[in-house]
Amino acid sequence: MKRLFGWFEAVFDALYLCIAITIGCILLSAGKPEPLRLIAGIMALVLAAGDSFHLIPRMLLITTGKDSDLQKPMGLGKQITSITMTIFYLLLMNIGLIAFQGSQLQPLPIAVYVLSAIRIILCLMPQNRWCECQTSYRWSLIRNIPFLLIGILIAYFYFINRNTIGSLSHIWVAIILSFGFYLPVVIWSNRNPKIGMLMLPKTLSYLWILASCLSL
Numbered sequence: 001m002k003r004l005f006g007w008f009e010a011v012f013d014a015l016y017l018c019i020a021i022t023i024g025c026i027l028l029s030a031g032k033p034e035p036l037r038l039i040a041g042i043m044a045l046v047l048a049a050g051d052s053f054h055l056i057p058r059m060l061l062i063t064t065g066k067d068s069d070l071q072k073p074m075g076l077g078k079q080i081t082s083i084t085m086t087i088f089y090l091l092l093m094n095i096g097l098i099a100f101q102g103s104q105l106q107p108l109p110i111a112v113y114v115l116s117a118i119r120i121i122l123c124l125m126p127q128n129r130w131c132e133c134q135t136s137y138r139w140s141l142i143r144n145i146p147f148l149l150i151g152i153l154i155a156y157f158y159f160i161n162r163n164t165i166g167s168l169s170h171i172w173v174a175i176i177l178s179f180g181f182y183l184p185v186v187i188w189s190n191r192n193p194k195i196g197m198l199m200l201p202k203t204l205s206y207l208w209i210l211a212s213c214l215s216l
Contacts, residue, residue: 050084
C-alpha cells in the first residue's frame with residue numbers, strides 16, 4: 001500500500017507540474033498579454049519552477065529509493081519552494097490590486113510586502129537545517145507565522161472584493177483551503193508522516209487559483 005501511494009504521489013506531482021506550466025504558457029501565449037494575464041502567467045511559472053526543485057527530487061526518491069543521495073537536493077528544494085510560494089502570493093496580491101482598483105485597503109499591500117520579506121529572510125536562515133535529516137521543527141513554526149498572516153490578509157482582500165470580477169470570486173476560498181491543508185502538515189507531520197498526504201489537496205487549491213486566472 002505504501003509503495004502504491006508513493007507511485008500515485010509521483011504521478012500526481014508530475015501532472016501538477018505539467019498543468020501549472022501549461023496554464024502559465026497559455027496565459028503568456030498572446031503576443032502582448034494584458035497586465036493581469038502577464039502577472040498570472042508569471043505567477044504560474046514561478047510556482048511550477050519553485051515546486052519542481054522539491055518535487056522532482058521527491059519523485060526520484062519514490063522511483064529509485066535512494067534517500068541518502070537525494071537528501072540535500074530535497075532539502076534545498078524545500079527551501080526554494082518556501083521562497084517561491086511567498087513570491088506566488090505576492091504576485092496574487094498584485095493581480096488583485098490591478099483587478100480591484102477601487103478597493104480602499106492601502107495598508108494591506110505594505111503589510112504583505114513586509115511579511116513576505118520577513119518570511120524570505122527566515123527561510124534563508126541556517127537554523128532551519130534544510131539539508132539535514134531532521135529539520136528544525138521550531139523554525140518551521142517560526143517561518144510559517146508570517147506566511148499564515150500573508151494568506152489571511154490576501155484571502156480577506158479577495159473576499160471583500162469577491163463580487164468585482166466573476167472569475168476571481170472564489171479565490172479567497174482556495175487560499176483558505178490551501179492553508180487549511182498546509183498548516184496541519186507543518187504542525188503535526190513530524191509526529192505522523194501520513195498527515196503529509198494533505199499536501200495533495202493543498203496542491204489542487206493552487207491549481208484552482210491558477211485556473212481561475214485563465215478567464216482574465
